[in-house]
Amino acid sequence: MRIFQKYQPLLVAKHVKVFFSGRLYIHGRGAFSYAKGMIVMPDNAKPEHKKTVKEINQLITQMQSLA
Template identity: 65%
Template sequence: MRIFKQYQPVLIAKYVKTFFSGRLYIRGRGAFMYARGMLVMPDHADKRHRSTVQEVNRLIGQLQAPQTVA
């Protein structure tokens, strides 16, 4: 279980994408589980959990998208 002392969405997204499944804790936000490289929405999620899961999963999707070179 990884503990993040502050909420840094990009760092968390890279961690979840790299380690694929497990658990993590974000100070001030709570505990989260991730599977298949994405955060999983808890059964009884409050508004803060929902917004965190949505933001981190959106960033993971952006990290996985192929980058175009101009």
């Protein structure tokens, strides 16, 4: 489990893309899990969680299209 002290979307996206599956925690945002190189939407996601998941997954998609 990786713990991020600050929410830095690009850093989180790089971590998720490299490690492919696992869990992470973002201080002030909460815990997230990821599989197949993308963050998985939690079942009981609050609007803040949904926004974070969407933002990070968009960055991952952009990174994959550039490579």
